[in-house]
Every structure is written in structure tokens, then in C-alpha cells.
Amino acid sequence: MDNLANLASTVGDRFVTNLKGSFTDLTLEKFIRIVIVAGGYLLLRPYLLKLGGRAQMRAHEEEAARADAVAKAKISPNELRGRVQIPDDTDDEDERAAEASGPExxxxxxxRQREMIRKLLDAEEQRLRESQEELEDKDIEEFLVKE
Structure with a gap:
């Protein structure tokens, strides 16, 4: 406990001594320098805060845009239903080259891609037809008399 008290008194004494020394050694040149630095800080601080705020806002907007792009890139199969278009059967290279923006x-x-899309669409249509037939069968069964 004595060590802690000695440490506190030493820190206090050094603080007071250094503070007094700073003001006693203060010349007019040093005083003007301190006033210029403090005044410059007070004048420039609002502009620096605005600049920092703009940079932070720009970074936040870019991050939000990246997050939106990632969210838009994930499309569920239900969103694609009804939007699938089978490409034309034309194999004309000139037309394809004009509209191609990705890999050739x-x-x-x-x-093969067209055939696969057709098979998938046919399978989906068949499944829908079967489920529709099952619903119709259930509707008919309601009206049948069981003895």
C-alpha cells in the first residue's frame, strides 16, 4: 500500500513540476506557435469531419451496393418459373456473335443446352398435367356413390 501511495505522489509531483516548467519556459515565439496550431485545428476540424463523413458514406454505399448485387445474384427456382425461354434453333454464327457478350x-x-431445357420443360409440364389429373379424379370421386 505504501508503494501505491509513493507512486501516486511521485506522479502528482512530476505533473505539477512539468506543468510549471512548461509555462515558465514559454516565450512569445512558442506562445504564438501554440495559438496558431490550436486556432488552425479549430478552424479546420469541421471541414475534416465533413470530409471524413463523406468518405465513410461513400464506403458504406459501396458496401451496400455490393451486398445488393450479391442478393440479386441469388435467384430461387420459383422466380425463374415461367420466365424460361428456349433459344431458337438457328445456328447462324453471325447473329450469335452480334448478341454474345459471354463465352462463345x-x-x-x-x-445440347436447348435439348436439356426442352426436356426439363416437358418433364415439368408432365408433372403439372399429372397433378391436375389427380385433382380432377378427386373431384369426381366426391360425386360417386359408394354402396
Missing amino acids: WGKKARR
Whole structure:
């Protein structure tokens, strides 16, 4: 406990001594320098805060835009339902080159892709037809008389 009291008194004595020394050694040149630095800080501080706020806002907007882009990139299968379009059967390279913005596919790859899309759409239509038939069968069963 004595060590703690000695440490506190030493820190206090040094603080008072250094504070007094700072003011006794203060010349007019040093005083003017301190006033210029403090005044410059007070004048520039609002502009620096605005600049920092703009930079922070810009960074936040960019981060939000990236998050929105990622969220938009994830599309559920239900959102694609009804929007799928089967590409045309034309294998004309001139037309494809004009509208192509991604990697180029060969004729066989495009044909395979069209066939796969058709098969998927046919399977989905068949499933819907079967479920519709099941619903109709259930409606008919209601009216049948069981003995």
C-alpha cells in the first residue's frame, strides 16, 4: 500500500513540476506557435469531419451496393418459373456473335443446352398435367356413390 501511495505522489509531483516548467519556459515565439496550431485545428476540424463523413458514406454505399448485387445474384427456382425461354434453333454464327457478350459456345453445346431445357420443360409440364389429373379424379370421386 505504501508503494501505491509513493507512486501516486511521485506522479502528482512530476505533473505539477512539468506543468510549471512548461509555462515558465514559454516565450512569445512558442506562445504564438501554440495559438496558431490550436486556432488552425479549430478552424479546420469541421471541414475534416465533413470530409471524413463523406468518405465513410461513400464506403458504406459501396458496401451496400455490393451486398445488393450479391442478393440479386441469388435467384430461387420459383422466380425463374415461367420466365424460361428456349433459344431458337438457328445456328447462324453471325447473329450469335452480334448478341454474345459471354463465352462463345459451339453449335453442339448450344444444341445440347436447348435439348436439356426442352426436356426439363416437358418433364415439368408432365408433372403439372399429372397433378391436375389427380385433382380432377378427386373431384369426381366426391360425386360417386359408394354402396
